Amino acid sequence: MKSLEDLKKLRESAKRKIDMRQGEADYRIVVGMATCGIAAGARPVLNALLEELDKNHYPAVVTQTGCIGMCTLEPIVEVFDKQGEKTTYVLVNPEKAREIIHSHVGKGEVLQKYTIAATGK
Amino acid sequence: MLADIASTMLDLANNSVRAKATSLRIRLVEEEDKNRFLLWIKDNGQGMDRKLLEKVQSPFFTTRTTRKIGLGIPFAKELAQLCEGRFCLKSKPGQGTLIAIEMKADHWDRPPLGDVGEALSTLIQSAPEVEIRFGAKKNQKRFTLNTTKLKELLDGVRLDSPDVILWIKDYVRQELTKIEMR
Numbered sequence: 207m208k209s210l211e212d213l214k215k216l217r218e219s220a221k222r223k224i225d226m227r228q229g230e231a232d233y234r235i236v237v238g239m240a241t242c243g244i245a246a247g248a249r250p251v252l253n254a255l256l257e258e259l260d261k262n263h264y265p266a267v268v269t270q271t272g273c274i275g276m277c278t279l280e281p282i283v284e285v286f287d288k289q290g291e292k293t294t295y296v297l298v299n300p301e302k303a304r305e306i307i308h309s310h311v312g313k314g315e316v317l318q319k320y321t322i323a324a325t326g327k
Numbered sequence: 328m329l330a331d332i333a334s335t336m337l338d339l340a341n342n343s344v345r346a347k348a349t350s351l352r353i354r355l356v357e358e359e360d361k362n363r364f365l366l367w368i369k370d371n372g373q374g375m376d377r378k379l380l381e382k383v384q385s386p387f388f389t390t391r392t393t394r395k396i397g398l399g400i401p402f403a404k405e406l407a408q409l410c411e412g413r414f415c416l417k418s419k420p421g422q423g424t425l426i427a428i429e430m431k432a433d434h435w436d437r438p439p440l441g442d443v444g445e446a447l448s449t450l451i452q453s454a455p456e457v458e459i460r461f462g463a464k465k466n467q468k469r470f471t472l473n474t475t476k477l478k479e480l481l482d483g484v485r486l487d488s489p490d491v492i493l494w495i496k497d498y499v500r501q502e503l504t505k506i507e508m509r
């Protein structure tokens with residue numbers, strides 16, 4: 207059971223986490239959430255990203271954007287590193303999203319097989 | 328048409344966020360005695376004039392520059408018509424926009440409710456600064472969620488931090504099950 211009381215507990219643990227976490231996030235993750243993204247399943251993808259980041263306490267922030275312009279390749283997840291380098295993952299589903307988090311954000315290794323380059327488009 | 332009502336709700340609410348709304352009210356109402364299902368969204372965003380209001384109902388128009396078609400509002404209109412309901416889109420420049428889709432609740436083409444918890448948490452994650460007041464009503468039972476109140480409870484902790492967003496998702500799912508909205 208979730209209650210508003212839980213939220214107060216979350217608040218206390220979040221405050222502690224903020225104290226522990228110094229410096230900025232290493233990665234910025236952007237999910238396309240326009241009509242095309244939603245239709246292709248971007249919502250569960252976003253949810254999987256948040257769950258994995260939360261579980262592992264990885265240093266990343268997740269934001270949403272509108273249509274990235276390649277609707278047939280949605281759901282699209284863009285990962286920006288601290289230098290601003292962008293990796294574009296396409297046709298992502300919740301399972302791939304979890305893999306991407308572990309490999310790219312967790313170990314710093316780009317997961318080539320899910321990138322836009324691998325589709326040949 | 329999108330796969331479920333939750334997705335339609337998120338898609339339309341995203342329009343409000345893009346229209347720079349600072350306050351957004353969303354309602355889901357199911358009345359079994361009247362065989363009616365309603366999705367209602369009202370914002371205080373920049374609004375549209377009459378000319379634009381007509382254009383947005385066409386699939387061959389969008390304000391975006393990434394592509395030339397926009398399907399959100401046409402999908403919503405199609406949904407209402409398909410389910411023998413009513414579609415309402417009212418707007419005034421500088422005042423905001425109201426969009427409402429009424430459907431026959433038991434109509435063949437009425438999509439399932441979908442995951443409203445996930446849709447709402449996704450919306451809040453994308454726009455934590457917007458005040459979102461969500462209300463669901465099934466017959467006489469109600470559930471409401473107000474992000475301003477959540478922020479007060481959180482006392483400085485970010486509304487869009489992952490654990491809070493995940494909590495919102497589960498909480499909304501649970502409370503909607505309690506009022507038997509599914």
